[in-house]
Amino acid sequence: MSLKGKRIILGVTGSIAAYKAAHLTRLLIKSGAEVQIVMSTSALDFITPLTLSTLSKRPVLHQFQKDETGEWNNHVELGLWGDLFLVAPASANTLAKFAHGLCDNLLTATYLSARCPVMLAPAMDLDMYQHPAVRENLKKLQSFGNHILDAESGELASGLSGQGRMMEPEHIIERLDAFFSPKRDFLGKKVLITMGPTQEAIDPVRFISNHSSGKMGLSLANAFKERGAEVYVVSGPIALSVDQGQFHWINVRSAQEMFDAASSLHSKMDLCVFAAAVADYAPAEPATEKIKKSEDELTIHLKKNVDIAFSLGKIKKPHQLHVGFALETENEVQNAQSKLEKKNLDLVVLNSMKESGAGFQVDTNRVHIFHRNGTSVSSTTAPKEEIANLILDEIKKAPVWV
Incomplete structure (x- = not known):
């Protein structure tokens, strides 16, 4: 011991x-x-x-x-x-x-x-x-x-x-x-982590977002830091207490801002973890002034946001390793595994909204990790810090890393 x-x-x-x-x-x-x-x-x-x-x-x-x-x-x-x-x-x-x-x-x-x-x-x-x-x-x-x-x-x-x-x-x-007895198995590696939600403006005071707290992303950032990596974080708006000085930290708000920041760093990275809950759609034309309540109904036209993992997956270099996250409510395994090929990922981490102790806002998680080579591993419900280290251990098994 x-x-x-x-x-x-x-x-x-x-x-x-x-x-x-x-x-x-x-x-x-x-x-x-x-x-x-x-x-x-x-x-x-x-x-x-x-x-x-x-x-x-x-x-x-x-x-x-x-x-x-x-x-x-x-x-x-x-x-x-x-x-x-x-x-x-x-x-x-x-x-x-x-x-x-x-x-x-x-x-x-x-x-x-x-x-x-x-x-x-x-x-x-x-x-x-x-x-x-x-x-x-x-x-x-x-x-x-x-x-x-x-x-x-x-x-x-x-x-x-x-x-x-x-x-x-x-x-x-x-x-x-x-x-x-810390592991230093990521010493000398540069790691990019996207985390938290994004906020897509409807008008100057309203936005479209989700319930992501950023806890899983922060646990991953801490785990990589403890195990020797140089960690770059691109974070959406979160309410967590963070010593940002430990990392190369960039705060963003929208999906486009997150993509721009991640893109500027991507070529220098050995490993990219796309843990952010990025909004799939954003208002096509955000109002420049606060929308006043007048009609019984309001229609907002949405446009598809940039898919960060997909876009950067297309320019991934042979030595780089990409990890994606999937939060599903139906056809969970099938939907998660399809992202491996579609987004050129080496691993995908599946969260289920149906499993107790997993998902947004909570301190624990339960995940299923799928490798590109067809192997997989499942965790028990455990603190997100423990899940983060499990993910790092699985990353070490990926052929690109080995």
């Missing part, structure tokens, strides 16, 4: 998800890591130090002073000891303190003293997680170089359902494994 002998500082904050820290600690110890747990004061209300110290085989620290003798828990020493500082769960309150350098407990002092990489696994209710203040704090923390383990979707303690659940301990272990 890549975690064998690694020193993990595990921070636990005041969240109902603190109960998962016990299972996470057990998995870390089982993986061969050394674990030193530091709790915030409020975390003591959710899980006892006795439970965590028993599992970690170390005393749990939660205050500066060790005992009545005046001895202290040295946060500077702690910050130097760890190979990784993992905070799981990370509450909104602690995230805010980290983002603004506030230091009122042992956990925050250790964070400010840590020289090792930091991973943060947020946990809170869905409205809190989407609040602009929290999103800004996460963006700020990411800009510091911290790694954010995005919250997962599901049932929350409030009874509501949505994004806010702490990443499951098993998924955290997978991320730690990948972090400590």
